Amino acid sequence: MSEIRILLAEDQTMFRSAVISLLSLEEDLVVVGETGRGDEVEGLVRKLRPDVVLLDIEMPGLDGLSVARQLQNLEFPVRTIIVTTFGRPGYLRAALEAGVSGLVLKDKPIASLAEAIRKVVAGEQAIDSEVALAALREGSSPLTDREREVLSAARNRGTIQELSKQLTLSAGTVRNYLSSAIQKLNAQNRAEAIDIADSKGWL
Amino acid sequence: MSEIRILLAEDQTMFRSAVISLLSLEEDLVVVGETGRGDEVEGLVRKLRPDVVLLDIEMPGLDGLSVARQLQNLEFPVRTIIVTTFGRPGYLRAALEAGVSGLVLKDKPIASLAEAIRKVVAGEQAIDSEVALAALREGSSPLTDREREVLSAARNRGTIQELSKQLTLSAGTVRNYLSSAIQKLNAQNRAEAIDIADSKGWL
């Protein structure tokens, strides 16, 4: 059995180089490439043809979940594993929809990452059990598509006026969506609703 | 010259173990202890007597800056280095006030961490130049103490009523402070003001 070829996409240089060093200690693993930017991943995958791509979620250029979707549409197969800090339950659903094979928390020892790599290469899925349980507990988002969109847009921009322009909706409609989102999330106001939805990965 | 004894406090297990492995490759460095919780640091320092303590800012139990302040009041001297993800300019000021000797970004290679450790042991300061420059560019917070307190409290709690109770201030006064903070930060509302201040480390 030959070596497993790995590409690592992670924006924290210190973490990235450390993981490379440690994975390289494993006999059967070899890191063939690395990058700190999401938008460089596809090109590197085409050039290097790794067996597995390790993706951070928060990256400059393009986020890890988008990269995973991108890689799903290649002419040749690539396994992807999300390596992330927080177990936002909603991330799991999004990750599975993006076609990833594994999800590992940075909270865990390196050994669990190596293990996950071997599992997905063997064709299995490797989902961190904590995240899986949390996702089951939380259930899925009670928000409709538009409610989510509006709430997500409200995260950055300030007033309802600006939101309605950006979403090409009437100001009243924006208010209605925000109001129903606030109620569904048992929040007292917009800011709290955003916090809650964000913490569960529903945005 | 003897070895430099290091204690590492960092909540991401994967990162923590990786850094330990890599620092141990350096001849003159030895990691004598590790923890993922801020409130365990002081006890470990008393027991292990490290030369340098590496502190993450975001940790369960107690944040890194508070730990640094704690360590400053010990009967014996300990050097502290903050190891953090983001170069919030305000962090530098807070870190220096907390008596830390160094500040390194996780964005940099491990070598820069080793270098910083040696510098602070030699009695020098080791401040990442990016952070130093950013802090100079941003300047210091335009907020008064109370404005900062009120804005900071507004981050979690929702309505002005709750804030006024928690701060034992009249509701009107709370509104006034929030209003002046919003204007000083060129924000359009409370939420935006919190975002701005938070992103610069002024909270």
Added chain:
DNA sequence: GTGCCGGGATGACAATCGTCATGAGCAGGT
């Protein structure tokens, strides 16, 4: 002493926000 600034408070006002009722159009399911 006379300003000036920050902390604390009050009252008034306009703008925004959150809620609710209501309606129309359009999909999907029975």
Added chain:
DNA sequence: ACCTGCTCATGACGATTGTCATCCCGGCAC
């Protein structure tokens, strides 16, 4: 054919928010 649920909109209402003027008090600088 009917009901349900989502989208989009309008209008009205009360509560909250953000702004402003104005006041008192205590330091601190000049």
